[in-house]
Amino acid sequence: MDTDDRRAEPEPLTLPLAEGVPSLGSVRRWAGDALADLGEDDLDDCMLVVTELVSNAYDHGSAPRRVRLLRPAGPCSVRIEVDDASPEQPVLGRSRLGVNRGRGMIIVDRLSRRWGVDRCPDGKTVWAQLACTPPDHARQPA
Numbered sequence: 001m002d003t004d005d006r007r008a009e010p011e012p013l014t015l016p017l018a019e020g021v022p023s024l025g026s027v028r029r030w031a032g033d034a035l036a037d038l039g040e041d042d043l044d045d046c047m048l049v050v051t052e053l054v055s056n057a058y059d060h061g062s063a064p065r066r067v068r069l070l071r072p073a074g075p076c077s078v079r080i081e082v083d084d085a086s087p088e089q090p091v092l093g094r095s096r097l098g099v100n101r102g103r104g105m106i107i108v109d110r111l112s113r114r115w116g117v118d119r120c121p122d123g124k125t126v127w128a129q130l131a132c133t134p135p136d137h138a139r140q141p142a
Contacts, residue, residue: 010071012081017054017065027054027067034069035078042132045111046078049128052104053082056126061086076132077113085123 013034015027031050035043050067057065061084070079092105108115108128115128 010073012068012070014066014068017057017063017067019063021058024051024054027051031067031069038078039133042078042130045130046080046132049080049108049111049130052108053080053126053128056090056104057082057084060084060088060090061123076134078130078132079127080130081125081127083120083123083125087119087124089117089124090126 015030017027028047028051031047032043035046038046050069054065054067057067064083064085066083068079068081068083070081071077072079090105092109105115111130112128113131115126118125118127
């Protein structure tokens, strides 16, 4: 009998992203399906962070690109990771792209418990960790 009661970390869900113009609708459907057990507010926050990180990977990164969702064991949280092949780091603040752009990482910063960048031999992974209400409590009627 195994006395180690630690839960194994679940495998991440991975979606390779297409070249060219992204289909953010399909990325959001995929993420929405994967996170369907979250409460509405938590799901909305996750969807916004996914959209911002994927958009940044297309605006500032290069192929190949991937998005991963991880649900670590322990307290309810979601880790969103987006890979791209560019070494360019995300910028928190105003963008060089114009007055209506450049707020994505501010949104990620405000919605996430924490976020960061991991350098990889073939580019980088930008990630965000969001806290959430445990799924068994998220959908209880008020």
